[in-house]
Amino acid sequence: AGRGRWQRPWHSPVGKALLFSLILRPEILPSQIPQITLVVGAAVAQAVHRQTGIRAGIKWPNDLFYQGKKFCGILVEGNVKNSLVLGIGVNVNQESDDFPPQLRSTATSLRMIKGEKVSRLPLLRRILETLEEDYEEYCRAGFASARRSWLQYEAILGRKVRIAIGGQEYCGHAVGLAEDGALLLRLPQGEEIRSSAGEVNLCREDE
Template sequence: MLDIKFDVGVEAASRYKHLRFLGNDLLLYREVSSTNTIAQLIARSGAGEGTIVLSGLQTSGRGRMKRRWACPAGQGILMSMVLRPEIDVQLVPQLTLLCGVVVAEAIRQTTGCEVGIKWPNDIVIDGKKICGILAQSSFSSGLPQYVIMGVGINVNQTYDQLPRECRDTSTSLKLELGQKVSRQRVLEKFIRLWDEHYEGFLKGGHSFLKPMWLANNVTLGREVSITGESELRQGLAVDISAKGGLIVSFSDGSEKEFLADDLSLGSSYYGR
């Protein structure tokens, strides 16, 4: 049983329920600033592999490039996992890609919605974002000490509950299906698939992950606008690398690999 007496400060010591859920230790909060923040704190205090932090509300949720992630209380899945993978440091970025595969498959299997992965960490339905993933890592002596995998899924938001600035580019499962969706069913399927695929990834690495990611992605074969460099460039997304990077082909015949921290894909990706 997980020792829950972590020396992690006032917020993480606030009221929560400690559960065993599908073989995982789960800390269930009513409200936190960020599930990733709590997961980092408990990871530093020794929380084991697979520990999950789940909250009904985040007051300071965030995504990649410090973008805000907002979700009304009880309308989405807001969770972070503590991972302690014994893998080469170059494989760590691929955990984000793996998580994307698991989210896409979990949503498809529980709802029937056709979902896709926009590299590196967005899950989309018909070009609209329904889930974001944020991985944060800590290394020691060149090896991953822990990885925090944060997942935010829009489940039962109405149109008016989506942030005003995101209503044209985001959606929820309820909006897509026209009915309320069980958050527990989606969460259970996610955890079961994660346990299965994570084990396969630890054994097989990139060769295990790549075919699944290719089957779920909606990025390759599309023109992308790259806004992370000093000037805007247009190119064709053609592959993912062994580092989890996106390989883009340019009109002059050159190709370049971009890692997730290097760029943001422009809106032309959506083709809307």
């Protein structure tokens, strides 16, 4: 087991998932830390696609989904003065009974998607190779390339979402990803706001 954002537990039987952490030391401003989550999310989505053929959708900022169910979470913690700890959890070979009952309707694994076991070591190698390439490109040239990759796999733009910003909750349509990685949200009255961090939940269109 591990943990995700907001101290939520990440459940996995031994030998069925990829759960690992990396130390990063990017030379960036504190305000750019949220970009790292997007860089990593795009890299993992690419790696999973190349290795397994499964095309995931990214829900801003850090979750990978397939047909509405989550199979990967990403957590970045720390500060740029020292280092950032990057945690990645990928559900690889779990079956439905491996998840707690309360998660079975919202969680999935690569095995459940493909209908067959997925070898973890080649997948881990592919994730690390892709992440190294994309992270080095980000450190060298900035966020533009990662932003393009993220947009290829995004699964939230055009959807109605709810997000908390500064203690206030907003509901509107996700309409874009800003050049710096912020999510752009259009409210019902037409006003457009942006969020650089926070948790997004999908809403029904009639909410």
